[in-house]
Amino acid sequence: MKTPLVELPVQTAEGEFLARYSENGLVELDFPKAGRASSRAEKKKLVPAKILGWHALTSTALKNILAGRAAKKLPPLDWAGKTEFQKSVWRALLKIPAGGTKSYGEVAAAIGRPKAVRAVGGACGANPIPVLVPCHRVLAANGKIGGFSGGLDWKRRLLASDDTL
DNA sequence: CTCCGCCTACCAA
DNA sequence: TTGGTAGGCGGAG
Numbered sequence: 001m002k003t004p005l006v007e008l009p010v011q012t013a014e015g016e017f018l019a020r021y022s023e024n025g026l027v028e029l030d031f032p033k034a035g036r037a038s039s040r041a042e043k044k045k046l047v048p049a050k051i052l053g054w055h056a057l058t059s060t061a062l063k064n065i066l067a068g069r070a071a072k073k074l075p076p077l078d079w080a081g082k083t084e085f086q087k088s089v090w091r092a093l094l095k096i097p098a099g100g101t102k103s104y105g106e107v108a109a110a111i112g113r114p115k116a117v118r119a120v121g122g123a124c125g126a127n128p129i130p131v132l133v134p135c136h137r138v139l140a141a142n143g144k145i146g147g148f149s150g151g152l153d154w155k156r157r158l159l160a161s162d163d164t165l
Numbered sequence: 166c167t168c169c170g171c172c173t174a175c176c177a178a
Numbered sequence: 179t180t181g182g183t184a185g186g187c188g189g190a191g
Contacts, residue, residue, distance in 0.1 A: 083188080083189075085187090085188060085189085086188090086189090103172090103173095104171075104172055104173085105172075105173070108172090108187095113187080113188095115185090115186055115187070116186075116187050116188070117172045117173065117186075117187080118170065118171090118172045118173080118185095118186070118187060118188085119170090119172090119186085119187045119188040119189080120171090120172080120187090120188090121170065121171040121172055122169090122170055122171080122172095122187085122188060122189065123171095123188080123189090124171055125170075125171050126189080135171075136171095138171075139171095140171080140172065140173085141172070141173060141174085142173090145171090146171050146172080147170085147171025147172095148171055149171070152171090155171085
């Protein structure tokens with residue numbers, strides 16, 4: 001069976017994000033979804049203190065980034081089940097500072113696979129923890145926006161707050 | 166093995 | 179500039 005996940009909401013000015021945790025850390029972070037509004041106060045009582053602690057880190061990091069500040073401290077990220085390639089791409093993304101950007105090609109070069117450009121795009125799209133793992137800071141080589149699984153609106157919004165430095 | 170994608174560089178209009 | 183294209187690579191089925 002699978003590791004049970006604990007879901008906890010994060011209220012932000014942009015809406016309610018939803019974080020999912022395993023016993024090893026943050027597994028997923030979802031963008032606010034219309035129709036899912038605040039109706040989930042749920043189980044909170046049964047949530048281990050460990051996870052509540054991580055969630056506090058997730059919340060502050062998320063709010064900091066949305067406000068154009070650096071995330072500072074992140075909870076442990078649980079990338080279990082993901083491929084090495086994806087993990088190396090995401091690790092590289094974590095190194096992009098707020099306000100900075102890289103092209104897919106640069107990320108590919110950074111992980112030692114200069115030709116795996118398109119595959120990097122694939123890994124970005126598979127990123128389960130947007131915002132904290134800043135896939136939005138990766139642009140196309142021509143400086144254009146590129147794509148974004150969470151919707152280009154979000155990508156633009158996130159880049160805009162990044163610029164608030 | 167085949168098909169697809171948050172890419173790119175290149176060539177033709 | 180815009181548009182079509184072929185190469186290259188990892189992931190999913």
